[in-house]
Amino acid sequence: MDDSDNSPAVQRIAIAKAGATEEQYIWFRDLADRAYNCRRCPRMEPNSAVLGPLNGRIEARVFVVGEAPGRFGSAVTRVPFHGDRSGENFTKLLEHAGLRREDLFIANAVQCNPKDEQGRNDRPTAREIHNCSEYVRELLDIVQPVYVVTLGQKALDGLHVIEPHAIVLKDDVAKAVPWRGLKVVALYHPSGRAMARRPIQRQAEDYRRLGVILRTDPDLREPAEAPAVNRTDDEQT
Ligand code: SF4
Numbered sequence: 119m120d121d122s123d124n125s126p127a128v129q130r131i132a133i134a135k136a137g138a139t140e141e142q143y144i145w146f147r148d149l150a151d152r153a154y155n156c157r158r159c160p161r162m163e164p165n166s167a168v169l170g171p172l173n174g175r176i177e178a179r180v181f182v183v184g185e186a187p188g189r190f191g192s193a194v195t196r197v198p199f200h201g202d203r204s205g206e207n208f209t210k211l212l213e214h215a216g217l218r219r220e221d222l223f224i225a226n227a228v229q230c231n232p233k234d235e236q237g238r239n240d241r242p243t244a245r246e247i248h249n250c251s252e253y254v255r256e257l258l259d260i261v262q263p264v265y266v267v268t269l270g271q272k273a274l275d276g277l278h279v280i281e282p283h284a285i286v287l288k289d290d291v292a293k294a295v296p297w298r299g300l301k302v303v304a305l306y307h308p309s310g311r312a313m314a315r316r317p318i319q320r321q322a323e324d325y326r327r328l329g330v331i332l333r334t335d336p337d338l339r340e341p342a343e344a345p346a347v348n349r350t351d352d353e354q355t
Contacts, residue, residue: 138177145260146176149253153229158249162230169229169253172197178223179338181263183254183273185307186228186242193231198224199308207308207318208269214322215329223261227276229253242272251279258300264337266300267328270307277302291316292327294335301335303328 138146153167168187172195184204187193191202199208199219212219227242228250234240242250254276258266268274271287281298287306294301305324306316313321332338 138175142176142260146257149256149260153253156230156253159228159230159232159246161232162228162246166193166231167229168192168196168198168231169225170196173225174198174219174223175221176223176261178221178261179264180217180222180267180332181258181261181265182222182224182267182269183276184224184226184269185272185309186226186239187231189231189233189237189239198226204307204309207310207313207321211308211318211321211325214325215332217329217332223257223263225254225257227251227254227272244275247272247276248279251276255280258298263300264335265294265332266297266302268302268304270305270309270312273307274304292324292331294331303331 150167150169153169154165156167157164166187182198184199187198188202188204191205192198192200195201195205197205199205209219228246230250232240232242232246258280266277268277268285274283274285274287277283277285277297283295283297283302285295285297285302285304287304290304292303292305294303296302305328306312306321308321316324
């Protein structure tokens with residue numbers, strides 16, 4: 119199979135399903151409202167959770183989990199991984215996987231921007247990740263993806279709170295690992311800080327491997343790829 123970004127196989131990945139159901143929209147809107155009004159983490163700014171229509175497709179088959187909104191990025195733009203260096207890197211890296219941002223749903227281990235005492239971006243604490251894991255769990259139930267792609271250790275920590283796993287980022291990077299009936303592909307975070315541990319060239323290779331995993335997964339084939347048999351409407355994916 120040709121693994122280049124322009125491979126015809128890329129076109130056949132059924133990243134997005136036919137469309138979200140009304141139930142998904144209503145549930146998501148309710149969840150976004152609850153996150154907006156959430157006060158569980160004392161240092162988070164009230165009414166700042168980044169959760170809404172700009173997070174992506176509610177019916178996406180690939181659900182991306184980052185760490186937290188950045189103060190110059192999605193905390194301002196409301197678009198996950200957009201507006202700062204991490205966002206720029208992420209957008210470039212996605213191309214190596216043959217993915218389009220608009221086909222994904224993107225959230226974070228915590229939905230609000232954690233700041234240190236000087237007002238700079240800080241990493242979320244274990245307590246904050248625990249607090250917000252309920253929202254991530256519910257998002258997974260709403261979106262029902264086939265894949266969860268985690269960006270960085272904090273995203274993996276968030277999944278671990280929902281249900282324990284044994285994924286080790288350095289050992290399992292860019293591999294599909296079963297978890298809770300889904301498949302998790304762990305990648306490094308695209309921030310400048312993480313680039314010191316995993317340079318962008320190696321991350322680009324990780325994303326290429328992600329693209330191969332997605333392109334070769336029968337669960338992500340368009341229905342047209344399936345054997346030509348008569349199907350009822352109920353069987354259409
Ligand atoms: S990070 Fe999550 S749990 Fe904490 S205040 Fe924001 S929405 Fe609530």
